[in-house]
Each structure stands twice: as structure tokens, then as C-alpha cells.
Amino acid sequence: MLIQEFRTKSLPWISIFVAVTLINGGILWWYHDRTWLGPDDGQLAHIAERILGGEVLHQDIQDVRPGYVNFINAAALYVFGPSLLSLRYPLAFIVLVQSILLFFLFRSYGAMMAGALSLSSVALGVLHYINPNHHWYALFFTILLICHLIWTPRTSRWYVPLAGLLIVTIGFMRHLTGAFIGMGTLSYLLFEESRNLKSSYPWQEQWMSRIICASMLILLGLYLLRSTDVVAFVMFGLWPLAFLFWQLTAPTIPNSKAISLCKELCLGMSIGALPLLAYHVVNGSLAAMIDDNFVRALDVLNWNYTKKLEYWMLPLAGMIEFSNNPKLSSFLSAVYFLILPFFAALNGFLLLVAIRRRTLTISLTLPVLAAFYGLVSLIFQVPVYLHLTSILSIGGSMWLLLAMKPRWQAPMIVMLLFLSGMSLTFQVGQPIIRTFMDHVRTAKTELFDSRGQLPKVDLWIDENSLKAYGKVVRIIEEETNPGDYIFALPNNAELYFMTGRRNPFRFFSTDHGVLNTSEVQSVIQRLEILRPRIITFSPNDDRNTSHSLAIMEYIRRHYVLLSKDKSFEVYLYREQSSSTEQNIDGQVGMAKH
DSSP, X not given: OHHHHHHHHTHHHHHHHHHHHHHHHHHHHHHTTBOOOHHHHHHHHHHHHHHHTTOOBTTTBOOSSOSHHHHHHHHHHHHHOSSGGGGHHHHHHHHHHHHHHHHHHTGGGOHXXXXXXXXXXXXXXXXXXXXXXXXXXXXHHHHHHHHHHHHSOTTSTTHHHHHHHHHHHHHTTOHHHHHHHHHHHHHHHHHHHHHTOSSOOOXXXXXXXXXXXXXXXXXXXXXXXXXXXXXXXXXXXHHHHHHHHHHHHSOOOOHHHHHHHHHHHHHHHHHHHHHHHHHXXXXXXXXXXXXXXXXXXXXXXXXXXXXXXXXXXXXXXXHHHHHHSOOHHHHHHHHHHXXXXXXXXXXHHHHHHHHHOTTOOSOOHHHHHHHHHGGGGGSSOSHHHHHHHHHHHHHHHHHHHHHHOGGGHHHHHHHHHHHXXXXXXXXXXXXXXSOHHHHHOOOOOOEEEOTTTSXXXXXXXXXXXXXXXXXXXXHHHHHSOTTOBEEEETTOTHHHHHHTOBOSSSOSOHHHHOOSHHHHHHHHHHHHHHOOSEEEEOTTOTTOOHHHHHHHHHHHHHEEEEEEOSSOEEEEEGGGOTTTTSOHHHHHTOOOO
């Protein structure tokens, strides 16, 4: 009887779970070595390689993120070997684990729904930008935090401290994401405590929680005022602000309980921060970490190219493409981009509806943290940053819709499968292209195996990258020896990693590394001392600044142009070439322009 009941109740969902996990694993394996963004992959590998070489993060190597992801990447290089591909193995593993967590999170809504969401977490996420960066690890630990807050009994003495530990872990992947999730978690814990109040308290006994919420509301409002436009604000920023504002007007908890919550969160955060802080204290790099993470990192708000595109253009681009090319694939692509950008707003709207329905007894952890995590999409309004948060926005929306309208389950499953299918068919495994029109077009770029052509890459990349990097790497290898200095500006650390040549500076990108004229002079002085034989320059890189251009003025006076194309200019130091007055390009087989 028990065996028959097990077969009836358990075997169907176990079968779906196994099938979906195998599909997700297969998809991740197929795409784990597809495409790249050279500077982004390169900077992660460059930092990890220098850490393995004994250099100290922030003291010897600049990075504007706190650093946990760099040690994961360093471990990956150590275990799997010196290759960009090595960095993707831990990433693929955590994404598979993440899909399993989401399956079990939605298990109570039915195996089919759980399976569809689990599949979507892979298809609509990392495959769009399978780069081992801080964002994907922050997303993983955010989902782990959500599972903890839902699954761990609230009576556990480690319920709040463990939440604090996960928050600081997220923050030490990417501090701004950690700040968003910290606000979301604290506001959620205050909300849950007030939700369970059996009696009200006088105002003078509950001002602490109101001050906490008001402070978060002001800070978040100032950030959004500085960093986004009206449409994106309505899509992403309005809802966490509305949640915080609602908490100001609703009955709240006594001061003693609010203080206790903050103390327990701080305890967990202290434990989570201890390894990295101890590393910097021991190595004397704490001040450098603060400068990198909280002074230089703020300069990202001044980047002009972060403000060129806005999310409302995506559905518009889809409609324009369909009007110009009225095919079924163009229509489906337009629908895809008409639906996907608005899940964050749907999640936020349903969250406000849910908190007004006091009879709704489900946990609101997922939609609350999804609303705050959605703020990650605002810093760069490009499809990659939309896909960073889409699975949480979709998950929060589904969580609330299923609780309010259980009969909508079948249409939701169909919609998730449609979005996943469109993503896998037309979007993933493609070069990180720049225009919205390129994204909505359904034609796919052919990729080529870089093995044997580019050292230490081992990825399938587009033909233009293969040719451009092959040309530059060949020049560097012909004109320099392993361990020599080269200089790649403004932001091409991948050349250091691929060629085994040394970076003369602590920074890998001039947009963070050179912020004023004094630092420009310091760079020039070091170039005069070290005289790197080869310098490369990417003239069309969006990260060029007036400072990188000033450095290039010096370089052009003291170096000879060896090669120039759409991707790179390559320069050779004058005094070290015996043939600077001859046609140098002829010697290395390159055409001079």
C-alpha cells in the first residue's frame, strides 16, 4: 500500500525533477564555452592569476568590487588550469544548484510549475552572459537567502544571523547588490514581525522601526533620483520605495524588537565579513580596499555610456523589427521583449496588492527580495542587466499570481516555456552586441572554436574577435618575451592573461584606475621608467575617458604605430626598434594604415 501511494504521489514529480535537472545540466554544458566579452572575461582571469601569483588584492591589484568572486576564480584557475574556460565551471555548477533550489521552492505549486520555473532560471539567466562575474554569484546567494528565510523555522536562534551572513556574502560579491538585498531583508523582517502583531503599541514605543524604514526610503530615493529615468523608475524603482513607504504608515513593532533584529543581523554580517576583512588586515590592504570599493567605484555613476539606452526601447525595437521584417520569428521576438521587461513592475504591483490582503497567508519573502533585487537592472539599461534580475522578478510574480489565482497555473507554465524557448532559440550563446535592434533580430552569429588559435581562451567566439585578437596576440608574442611588460588601455586585461605578459600597473582599466591629471602623470612617469615594448589601444571602447586619451597623446609621441584596425591600435617603443624608420608592418605581416 505504501509503495503504491509513493508511486502515485511521488514518482511523477521526481520524474519531472530529474528530467528538468538533466535538461538544465545539458543546456549548461552545451553553452558553458560559448561566446565571451573579452575585456570582462579577461579582467576576471587577470585578477585571479595575479592573486595566484602572490599579489594582494587591492594593494597590488585594483578591483572596484569587494573580492569574494576573485578568490573563487583564483581557485578555479588553480584547480582547472590557466584558461578562461576554467572560470566557467564553478559558475555552471552554482547555476545548476540554483535551478534545483527554485524547483523545490515552487514544489508546493505543482511539479509542472516548478519544472517550468527551474528551466526558465537557466534559459532566461546566465546563458545570456555566461561570464563568471560578481552578479551571478550575488544572484545565487540571494536565492539561497530567500530559501533560508522561507524554509528555516523563524524560531531558530540562527534565523536572523544566518540571513545577515548571506547578506554580507552578497555584498562582498557586489557591494551595491548587497546594499539592496540588505534593505530588502531588513524591511521584510520588520514587515513579518508587524504582520504577526497581536496588539498595537503607542507611537513612542515603535519609532525605531519607522526611523529605519524612513532612512532606507531616503537613501534609496536619492540613489534612484541620481541613477535612472522615469520609465525605468516605474518599472523597477517604484515598488521597493512603495513597500518602504507602506511600512511607515502601517502598525509596526516595538523598539526593543527592532533593535534586537538589527543586532542579530549585524552579528551574522560580522561573521560573514570576517574572512575578507582579516585578509586585508593581515596584508595591510584595508585602506586600499576602501578606496577602490567606495571612492573609485562611485565613478561608475559618471559614465556617459550607461545612459545611452533605456528599457522602454526594447519593445519598441521589437515592433520596428517586425514592421520591417513581418515574419513569425520577428513577431515572436517582439512579443518576447514586450513581456520580459515588465515582470519587475508586475511583481511590485502584486506585492502591494498582497500586503493589503491580510487574509493572504503565504510568505512574501520572494516577491519582496525580488523587488529590491530588481534595482540591479538599473545601472546599465541593456538586455544583459535585464536578464540578471528577470528570474527573480518572474519568480515573485508567479509566486503571488498562483496564490491569488490558482487556475492561472496552466497559462503561466505555457508563458514560461514560451519565454524559455525563445531565449534558447534566438538569444543565448551570442556575442554581447550593443544595439537593441541587434537583440530583437532573430539571425544568429556563427561562432568559431578559439582552441589552437588564441592562447588560454578555449571558448567558441565570433569571427571578428578571433581575427582581431589573433593579430594582436601574434604581434605581442613576436615583439616581446614572456614576463615582459605591455600596456593595454583603456580596458583589455585579457591581453595580459592570454600572452603571459605583465601589467605595469595596479589597475587593469583606466576608467577606474586613472581619475585625475595627477594620476595621468603618475602613469606617464611609470611608462617612462618601465618602457613597455608594446602598448595596445582600443579607440572605440566606451570606457575611454579624457584621461586615457591624455595618456595616448604621450604614447603616440614616443611609440611607433605597428598596426591599426577597428578593434586595436598597436604601438612599439621607438628606442627598442632598430627599424622604426622602415615599414614595420611589412616585417610582422600587417598592413599599415
